[in-house]
Amino acid sequence: MKADIICIGTEYITGMLPENTTNYLAGRMAELDVNVRRIVIVGSYEEEIRKALDDSYQDVDTVLLTGGIGYGRNQNLFADYFGKKLFFSEDAFAHMKKQAEKSGVRMDDTQLKDLAEFPEGATIFDNYDGYVPGYVLESGKKTLIVLPFLSTDIKAIFEDDIVGYFYKRVSIGNAGMKIILNEKAEEKGIRGLLSSLGDLCKSENPSLDIVKEENNYVLKIRAVGPTNGDAMILANLFASDCCQKLGSECILNIKEDTI
Incomplete structure (x- = not known):
């Protein structure tokens, strides 16, 4: 380009x-x-x-x-x-x-x-x-x-x-991360989670969605980059920012997510 x-x-x-x-x-x-x-x-x-x-x-x-x-x-x-x-x-x-x-x-x-x-x-x-x-x-x-x-x-x-x-x-690379939240995060509700995450919710790359999977709220992160490795680095950094905003007491698990 x-x-x-x-x-x-x-x-x-x-x-x-x-x-x-x-x-x-x-x-x-x-x-x-x-x-x-x-x-x-x-x-x-x-x-x-x-x-x-x-x-x-x-x-x-x-x-x-x-x-x-x-x-x-x-x-x-x-x-x-x-x-x-x-x-x-x-x-x-x-x-x-x-x-x-x-x-x-x-x-x-x-x-x-x-x-x-x-x-x-x-x-x-x-x-x-x-x-x-x-x-x-x-x-x-x-x-x-x-x-x-x-x-x-x-x-x-x-x-x-x-x-x-x-x-x-x-970009030709992409990556996804999934942050699984616990009961403490559940107590905040969607509004509370959006408030805690602040401007991260407006990010376009990586993008952030809050969904319900089984009994937990889940933050789904999607990132693109020149390579899959670059995209994964971007997704991981963004996931760290999300965790810092929410606090460790709200996090149950973090793992890669397939796209």
């Missing part, structure tokens, strides 16, 4: 700010078996952004893009580029409002509503370190991955969501 990285920001070209995220992104993508063909830095001008996209899509089918001419205004550009309309996401708006308040960032509803508009068909990735989300837009044979401006937000969304997305695109 080949991809380009486009970083938007006049402040980088003029030297006002150092650009320090593309090396991280390219390195992580290489680890995920994504061949980064080139890294392009362009100014915050619509015609330059369109030209960069045109140039990239001549050679690759996936572009990962960061920064921009005001994150909300970018969505109009990208929607128009792919012939899409914008839609307003109530879920994204609610999450951003909650995160902004938690972070002490002063944003009025009008500003947040602008940030909660996305091109039709976009898969939105919530930001749990900041508040501005990322998203993936697939249109025909072209894929656009859009990440926010701040490096901390970029890394958080990339690790939480984009890693899993790339695994699904390039």
